[in-house]
Amino acid sequence: ENALVEFRHLKTHFHTSNGTVKAVNNVSFKIREGETLCVVGESGCGKSVTAMTMMRLIDSPHSSEGEIWFEGQNLLSLNTKQMQRIRGNEISIIFQEPMSSLNPVLTIGEQIMEPLLMHTLMSNREAKEHAIELIRLVGISRPEIIFKSYPHELSGGMRQRIMIAIALSCNPKLLIADEPTTALDVTIQAQILDLMRDLKAKMKTSIMLITHDLGVVAEMADYVVVMYAGNVIEEASVFDLFKRPKHPYTQGLLKAKPVINQRQQRLYSIPGQVPNPIELENNCHFHERCEFCMQICREKVPPLRADEEGHKVACWLYEDEGGQPS
Numbered sequence: 001e002n003a004l005v006e007f008r009h010l011k012t013h014f015h016t017s018n019g020t021v022k023a024v025n026n027v028s029f030k031i032r033e034g035e036t037l038c039v040v041g042e043s044g045c046g047k048s049v050t051a052m053t054m055m056r057l058i059d060s061p062h063s064s065e066g067e068i069w070f071e072g073q074n075l076l077s078l079n080t081k082q083m084q085r086i087r088g089n090e091i092s093i094i095f096q097e098p099m100s101s102l103n104p105v106l107t108i109g110e111q112i113m114e115p116l117l118m119h120t121l122m123s124n125r126e127a128k129e130h131a132i133e134l135i136r137l138v139g140i141s142r143p144e145i146i147f148k149s150y151p152h153e154l155s156g157g158m159r160q161r162i163m164i165a166i167a168l169s170c171n172p173k174l175l176i177a178d179e180p181t182t183a184l185d186v187t188i189q190a191q192i193l194d195l196m197r198d199l200k201a202k203m204k205t206s207i208m209l210i211t212h213d214l215g216v217v218a219e220m221a222d223y224v225v226v227m228y229a230g231n232v233i234e235e236a237s238v239f240d241l242f243k244r245p246k247h248p249y250t251q252g253l254l255k256a257k258p259v260i261n262q263r264q265q266r267l268y269s270i271p272g273q274v275p276n277p278i279e280l281e282n283n284c285h286f287h288e289r290c291e292f293c294m295q296i297c298r299e300k301v302p303p304l305r306a307d308e309e310g311h312k313v314a315c316w317l318y319e320d321e322g323g324q325p326s
């Protein structure tokens with residue numbers, strides 16, 4: 001399959017009064033056409049910053065290096081106008097808390113019509129008809145009533161459905177979903193995930209789904225990228241990753257058992273903490289938490305390499321197994 005997106009050696013560092021926060025360090029991976037790719041890791045590992053860098057939505061002082069290729073263009077080199085043509089049109093994003101993305105003083109209908117009027121040649125009447133169609137598409141009955149409602153009149157689950165309608169309104173090639181169900185209760189989470197799967201099949205949109213929840217990964221992913229402290233430390237098809245996780249961090253994540261109905265309180269069983277992103281050194285960032293840590297792990301960054309099946313891992317444990325450079 002062809003790559004729709006390719007991140008190449010992406011770095012995003014924030015400049016703060018306390019020092020340089022190395023949020024994303026040398027991240028490379030591809031999203032293929034029609035694929036749901038899950039980016040998984042604990043909070044603060046650089047998942048959201050990677051997506052926000054791609055959308056060019058970071059507004060605090062930072063520098064980004066590397067390339068993000070999308071349909072023959074490096075998104076990091078586009079000007080503001082060129083980027084506006086892509087955002088919400090070819091690439092859309094939805095977030096954990098839809099209330100903060102919806103405008104409280106505009107009706108749902110106005111907010112779904114907005115990207116249609118901005119990115120397509122639709123007339124007002126056509127945009128309205130299409131908006132109502134989109135509300136129906138995301139599984140809401142009586143769409144004409146919802147069209148005239150305001151965000152605060154809807155439940156959290158309904159608002160996330162509306163965000164999906166807005167995101168899909170211009171038929172994007174890529175939908176980025178950043179913890180889209182984390183704020184919702186378990187039943188609604190399952191409904192929203194079902195909806196995303198249905199719509200993906202219908203609209204042939206690729207999805208980059210950011211989550212800390214391996215249950216979500218198991219249910220949604222074709223392919224998985226595991227991030228830790230701003231680096232990709234493992235990537236594989238969802239089948240390979242669950243069947244034979246290679247990185248000690250991934251193995252730890254998979255050992256942590258979810259507690260039914262207590263999703264928010266779920267803790268990973270890996271002892272220790274994510275390193276301070278200001279003090280990251282050129283070594284394995286997991287070494288302080290790793291039971292297999294060797295001398296070299298404290299001294300050198302392990303390269304991300306693929307095995308014969310294409311399963312990639314960045315860990316010195318696998319370096320004498322004849323892996324191929326990725």
Ligand code: SF4
Nearest residue numbers: 284287290297315316
């Ligand atoms: Fe553990 Fe070393 Fe592998 Fe890092 S490189 S995960 S410290 S074995």
Ligand code: MG
Nearest residue numbers: 043044047048
């Ligand atoms: Mg996040």
